[in-house]
Amino acid sequence: MNDEEQAPPSLRIGEAADRVGVSCRTLRYYEELGLLAPSQHSAGGARRYTEGDIGRLVRIRELQELLGFDLGEIGEILHGEDQLADIRSQYHAAGTKGRRAMLERAVDINDRLRSLVRTKQERLAEMMAELEAKAQRYRSVAAEMEEQPGRSDPGAGRERPQAAPVSR
Amino acid sequence: MNDEEQAPPSLRIGEAADRVGVSCRTLRYYEELGLLAPSQHSAGGARRYTEGDIGRLVRIRELQELLGFDLGEIGEILHGEDQLADIRSQYHAAGTKGRRAMLERAVDINDRLRSLVRTKQERLAEMMAELEAKAQRYRSVAAEMEEQPGRSDPGAGRERPQAAPVSR
DNA sequence: ACCGAATCTAACGTCGGCGTAAACTTTAGG
């Protein structure tokens, strides 16, 4: 009656790579570094990536491009979180003490990441303010050009409204 | 009567490097790439950096670290702005047409930078939201641990309040 | 004038993050 396969359609390496805009080589390289192992394989041994894998991959890229971590640091971050995730599935893996330690470590990573993101947001906000100020100066220069067409010889226009200086 | 020298105290390469947290080699490298030339030199030919140079250097680092440009792209950005700055000091350098073109180019660069910063801010905001959601989950797990001290054997606690799952 | 610390130029070294080539195997459609 129900011939709908509910198997999550895992992606081949090329499809996965296209989805996040990287190369196959990059995926294999991440696997080599222990960052991202496909959670499935075909009978013949080909990599099959689940949606969860894709999510992890996106995460890696965000840490790389947005926050500027190198792949080693990203590995540490991800593994810290992986360990904590194991607490849920493997209740027996560690004693209460170990679980507390893992949680603390994950919280620590999370705190540092949030702090880093915050400072980055602040710096970006400053930069944006400067860019907009500069855009404003550009507009006034453009306005000055409008009302004085065809002016190109030096020595003139020295004591006029003095449009805001352009460079920083 | 007035022996106060008002000369802007230009910095030596080591001092300049320390100020922005880079190495001397990095400064010489940037100069080699045409990104940052010290605006002064000592009699013997040693580099002397003004405060303006420092500002430019900071700018380079921001474009590199915050926005992720490579040094070639940064060069294009800076030179575009440099050209526009010349319009102010060299009225004769280009005809009205050329000046308009330069302004347009600078405005174009500015627009693209602002757009890029905006999208980066948006992505960072999303990331921050995820990090805070995760922090919230951590807190609930920690709370669960508090009210159940010394629980470490498996098979138990299966049907209790079910603290939010930890991993993403 | 002297001398240790800082700079100079020139050149080679390094390392991360993949790109690319080669030779072989799996996959999937007709």
Place this chain on the structure above:
DNA sequence: CCTAAAGTTTACGCCGACGTTAGATTCGGT
């Protein structure tokens, strides 16, 4: 079953962004 397209492993290549070393030169305080 056949075959083109996609995937696999192994290994070398490459480039950007500096680090480092060497030997000569300059700076600045006494």
